[in-house]
């Protein structure tokens with residue numbers, strides 16, 4: 224998984240925090256609860272008992288032992304997409320779903336472009352002395368340290384999927400995080416990375432964006448490393464297997480393609496048998512330079528060999544055991560760095576597993592739970608903590624179905640994705656294949672990329688309509704941390720609120736926006752299905768993520784002894800699924816959407832209003848549409864939702880359809896101007912960093928492209944801005960109209 228916690232530094236675009244007038248939201252929630260949930264509970268005898276009982280049954284029945292044994296199986300071998308283990312685990316999940324008593328379960332294959340190291344050929348970085356002799360070479364693989372499975376023959380040696388193959392030799396430039404502004408800074412100091420190898424620190428922006436920028440600035444290769452500051456503690460030797468900190472030889476796998484929309488060869492469409500496939504040669508999604516991530520101890524050797532003539536600015540430093548110099552020259556005349564990468568891109572089959580529990584009343588409405596299954600090695604935390612939890616939820620739902628003759632009101636779909644690590648391939652292909660059905664019938668998508676990446680607190684990101692659902696559910700879940708309970712913090716919520724507070728809404732923890740990098744992208748940014756993503760964490764990403772050391776030992780002995788945090792996340796996930804599938808009226812907080820848009824627009828106005836005005840572009844129409852939208856939402860909540868007769872099936876369905884489809888109105892079928900693969904005009908990711916969140920991403924990307932500088936004359940981009948703004952105004956207006964009027 225990628226989580227946007229670790230990207231805070233680049234979340235500079237437009238990220239309105241929560242509302243300025245929290246009391247409105249408070250009132251909305253009260254109205255909401257009275258009309259939605261309470262009526263959902265007590266209004267009709269049909270589902271009142273189910274809603275209450277099933278949640279408690281689920282909380283009682285989710286078992287730590289079951290989760291642990293699921294995880295033991297999932298982490299017994301590496302399970303990289305497209306390998307034999309991908310299929311074995313997909314089938315194993317299907318069998319667990321059937322055993323649980325789901326109505327249907329199947330594996331779903333897609334034939335997609337993946338990428339692998341060549342067996343037996345190490346990818347490496349070497350120092351070459353002035354006589355052409357190799358003075359130093361990186362190990363190319365990570366030594367087994369913790370448990371027997373780390374010796375598996377199936378572990379791939381270090382590589383970064385979709386890297387170009389080749390050998391390059393040259394000087395090295397340390398480019399910090401490798402953002403645009405880092406290269407601009409270097410150029411301002413007269414340092415041009417062109418013709419050299421870029422040494423890039425991981426973090427802040429997606430690694431694929433780093434490679435793309437390195438290539439754009441003329442680098443001939445890219446070496447990636449994580450600074451010790453993110454990977455070790457005070458006691459630098461206290462690393463895995465004794466702690467969760469990363470050993471110096473741990474390198475991070477991870478793809479460096481620049482794909483949006485899953486499989487590179489079948490953009491927009493599913494990679495099924497009949498699919499047309501575009502040519503792989505010169506594919507814009509594939510890097511043209513070789514790339515390799517190495518351990519921080521290995522990177523220190525390279526850093527020590529960079530000439531001190533250009534010291535890096537202090538803020539480019541971290542905790543490496545080496546001076547931070549920029550280069551490009553090496554310390555000794557005539558020395559060079561060599562980067563040697565051998566990788567093959569190959570078409571292979573990856574598998575999703577889909578399990579279905581049919582709804583009793585509205586079997587054509589879907590609440591989807593998703594998690595990816597593939598990992599670069601064992602992926603004990605990312606993603607298997609989620610996979611192990613999902614299987615347990617299916618078991619418990621099946622149990623309750625059998626024992627209590629229960630079914631959810633709406634259909635629940637379990638989705639286990641393949642080839643996520645190659646660019647969300649499994650989930651994108653599936654949403655591309657079923658986009659029409661999902662568009663018509665999907666209520667919400669609940670993603671858990673990594674259930675447990677730490678044990679301090681819950682975190683959550685969500686669409687505005689679902690933020691309150693995360694918060695309210697957390698109040699129902701017992702606190703897994705006994706020390707916290709001793710302090711009187713009985714629920715997951717009680718700890719969460721001590722760790723993060725919403726800036727505007729009192730007594731509410733902060734729920735972020737989704738950003739990018741996980742399997743909700745296809746659902747949310749292409750089809751327009753509201754989503755959440757959540758889990759337990761300590762501080763964003765955990766140190767050994769994407770390395771060999773994300774093992775069962777890490778999960779069971781270091782991060783979550785007793786599996787209680789896994790259990791808490793599984794309970795959250797299951798209870799949210801039941802709330803969404805069993806409530807008579809969908810528990811969507813649409814006023815929160817109105818407030819969010821309002822806040823985003825104010826931010827847009829204050830940040831870019833001036834430059835827009837100078838170029839003759841006004842936000843007036845967006846403002847007018849938004850005012851209508853806000854009015855429509857309030858009217859809907861106060862006059863329609865409140866008065867709906869819960870025994871009138873058609874009336875309930877009409878209301879629910881309006882709620883369900885609201886998100887779809889923000890989908891522009893034409894795609895965003897700068898990246899047509901995504902369609903959501905409010906939530907999407909920006910082009911300069913495909914993992915960074917911004918509101919009105921299509922617009923902001925254009926404005927960033929044209930720059931704030933009014934002297935820059937870019938009439939084409941200004942035309943695109945006006946065009947896109949008109950679409951934004953139009954779609955927001957229609958969204959409001961959909962709630963109350965007809966045409």
Ligand SMILES: *[C@@H]1O[C@H](CO)[C@@H](O)[C@H](O)[C@H]1NC(C)=O
Nearest residue numbers: 350352356357358359360555
């Ligand atoms: C690498 O170079 C250093 C400095 O010239 C030298 O002291 C060392 O012996 C060399 N090591 C190898 C393995 O060649």
Ligand SMILES: *[C@@H]1O[C@H](CO)[C@@H](O)[C@H](O)[C@H]1NC(C)=O
Nearest residue numbers: 410414415416417418440441
């Ligand atoms: C960097 O060097 C390359 C190759 O010499 C050159 O084409 C490019 O214009 C240079 N960039 C700048 C900003 O000087």
Ligand SMILES: *[C@@H]1O[C@H](CO)[C@@H](O)[C@H](O)[C@H]1NC(C)=O
Nearest residue numbers: 456457458459460461462471
């Ligand atoms: C860490 O381990 C290395 C080698 O095992 C040793 O030389 C060094 O003193 C240790 N450092 C600390 C802080 O314990």
Ligand SMILES: *[C@@H]1O[C@H](CO)[C@@H](O)[C@H](O)[C@H]1NC(C)=O
Nearest residue numbers: 467677678761781782783784
């Ligand atoms: C929580 O995680 C930390 C590592 O971040 C670990 O030291 C601690 O023992 C863990 N607690 C539990 C209950 O597993």
Ligand SMILES: *[C@@H]1O[C@H](CO)[C@@H](O)[C@H](O)[C@H]1NC(C)=O
Nearest residue numbers: 242244817818821822825853
């Ligand atoms: C929208 O924002 C304006 C000020 O920017 C504020 O007066 C108004 O109450 C807000 N409306 C909602 C629904 O948040």
Ligand SMILES: *[C@@H]1O[C@H](CO)[C@@H](O)[C@H](O)[C@H]1NC(C)=O
Nearest residue numbers: 830926927928929930931932
């Ligand atoms: C526009 O100006 C703001 C504030 O002056 C600055 O933070 C931002 O980086 C600028 N954006 C561009 C694209 O130049």
Ligand SMILES: [Zn+2]
Nearest residue numbers: 224605606672
């Ligand atoms: Zn993941």
